Amino acid sequence: MRELFSFLPEERVLVDKEDLLLYAYDATPSRRYPIAVVRPVSTEEVAEIVRAASREGLSLVARGAGTSLSGAPLPCEGCVVVDFTLMDKIVEVDETNAFVAAQPGVVYEELNRELEKHGLFFPPDPGSGSVCTLGGMVAMNSSGIRAVKYGTTRDYVASLEVVLASGEVVKLGGKYKKSASGYDLKSLLVGSEGTLGLFTEVGLHVIPKPSHRAAMIASFNDFEKAAKAITKAVAGRLDIAVLEIMDSPVVEAVESFSGISLGSAEVLVLAEVEGFDTSVEEEIRRVAQIFAEAGASVELAFDEAEIAKMWKARKAALPALARLASTLLLEDITVPVSALPEMMLRIRALAEKHKIRIATFGHAGDGNLHPTFLADSEEELGRARAAIEELFRECLALGGTLTGEHGIGIEKRPYFELEHGKAAQVMRDIKRALDPGNVFNPGKIF
Ligand SMILES: Cc1cc2nc3c(=O)[nH]c(=O)nc-3n(C[C@H](O)[C@H](O)[C@H](O)COP(=O)(O)OP(=O)(O)OC[C@H]3O[C@@H](n4cnc5c(N)ncnc54)[C@H](O)[C@@H]3O)c2cc1C
Structure with missing residues (x-):
């Protein structure tokens, strides 16, 4: 070698x-x-x-x-x-065009620390943001708690420098805000999981960093009521930046892992509103009213330290759950928000039917749930896998997708065709056209 x-x-x-x-x-x-x-x-x-x-x-x-x-x-x-971790330089921050160019090994939070000096930010905010790289985020079309307001990585990719399977280097896109010129190859490459080309530079449109924020915690004793209130809040056209959900197993795990007290509840809903003036306070009160009317006990937070503590608790969900079982299978189904209450009911029903522990948290504001299956033995793992197959079928039946942000990879490959039908073959044809020798990441997605 x-x-x-x-x-x-x-x-x-x-x-x-x-x-x-x-x-x-x-x-x-x-x-x-x-x-x-x-x-x-x-x-x-x-x-x-x-x-x-x-x-x-x-x-x-x-x-x-x-x-x-x-x-x-x-x-x-x-x-x-x-x-790619040695390719970790920020190449350019262009304030006039609100654009940043960086090598793919730059870490998400490091980029935002640099952008903050210019009053700018790149919003997707994955839970792994303190370590994950821009190359990985573009390849997976990553997003996170802020997607409900700001969308996913794809919405920000302005340009890509890509090494193709031939070894040729191509540049896709640019600093401009719009283009009607030819196929949008850069968007095709976003979410391609390293199967179509290797990114060597990423250009991003970024946005002004909000200066004010306000948050809410709503505690419900009935998870169906919580899911219905979320649907109502989203339909209410409120300017919500974050709308997260955690069920009681997740809340208990987070409390014992982080030492942050969240109060006892069947379900917690966490929300944030952000903007450029104190009108955020009025907006969070409107959000809180919806949840209070739905039967929740509601607390508001305007203090920066309180809000930071709340998001620290939410981001601790996955590491906290990792202490509960020897194997975690974390899923990433996404349904239309109107189907969220039904999806949550079906997750509960699957736990009972397969006698398996499922702890659920996620980005409820955009219908993206992370039901996490906990298993301590091969036998339990087998039951979890059977429940997951049913979960996928239920999610697709409700008009959803297998993955809102984590991608297909190896884990969801057997179900790809189930979601995409004949379109899966079109994607295979594109892979063959761009990478005829199957050099890049074979065995992933398909
Ligand atoms: C605790 C935790 C929380 C998480 N929370 C979230 C979340 O909230 N939202 C979310 O979307 N994801 C989340 N994830 C999943 C994961 O962090 C993201 O998908 C992340 O963006 C991957 O980045 P990475 O640098 O680790 O990429 P890797 O895992 O190293 O790679 C991911 C993919 O990108 C490809 N790739 C990497 N670099 C390049 C390149 N230069 N060119 C072409 N392809 C490339 C790889 O081949 C691979 O297919 C979480 C993961 C953990 C462990």
Whole structure:
């Protein structure tokens, strides 16, 4: 391997088992070893890596921070991992055009720390934002608690520099706000999970950072009432930036993990409104009224430290649940918000039917739930997998999608056709056209 990649310094070609172990995982339970890892620092090096791999018939799997929850960056049989974390420079912040260009290894929160100096921000806010990279976010079309107001990564991608399977470098898009010129290839590449090309630079439209925010916690003793109130709040055309839900198993786990007291409730709904003046306070009171009328006990927070504590608690959900069982299977179904109450009822019914523990939290404001299946034995894992298959069918029957943000990867691959039908073949044809040798991330999505 060192010979094939001899154009890279020796310390940036890893072949020792101990080094490869660091690349054998993501945030799913699976483990797979690559045969080597290469760590480029420039677009030219990435292009050279792709040409060398294509020549030798080797597959390449791009990797950012490895936080994927779908197996997307897991090495495939006999592949080489391309680790992008050394390509971590912010190339340009253009205040006039509210645009930033950065290498793919830049970490989400580090980018926002830099943007804050210019009064700007990049909103998607995934739970993994303190470590995940822009390359991973673009490849997965990541989003998070703010998607209900601000949308997903795709809504911000202005341009991409991409190394194609031929080793050629193409530039897609630009700083401009609109274009009617040809196919929108950059949007096709967003969410492609490293299967169509390798990003070497990401250009993003960013927005002014809001200066004011206000938040609400609503505690319900009836989860159906909570789900119905969420549907009403979303339909109410209120300017809600965040609308999150946590059921009682998640609340209990978070309290014992973080030490933050959230109060006892069957379901907690957390909301935030943000803007550029004190009108946010009026807006959060309107949101609170909907939840109070639906029977919740409501608390408002205007103090920055209180609000930060609330989001710290919400972001602790996944690590807190990880302490409850030896294996977690975290799902990412998304339904139209009108179907949220029914989806939540069906999740409960699945837990009872399969006698399995399911803890649910998620981005309720956009219908994106994370029912998390807890298993401590092979037998329990088998029941969880059977329940998950039913979960997917129920979600699709309600007009939903298998994944709102975590992608297909390996985990949801068997169900891809179920969601997309004949369109799955169109996607396969696109993959074949752009990557005829199947160099990039084989075995993912399809
Ligand atoms: C605790 C926790 C919370 C999370 N919360 C959220 C959340 O709220 N919202 C959300 O959307 N996700 C969430 N995730 C999932 C995950 O963090 C995101 O998908 C994240 O954006 C992945 O970034 P990464 O740098 O870790 O990418 P990786 O996991 O390393 O890779 C993800 C995919 O991107 C591809 N890729 C990486 N770099 C490139 C590149 N330069 N060119 C082409 N392809 C590339 C990889 O091949 C792979 O297919 C969470 C994960 C964890 C562990």
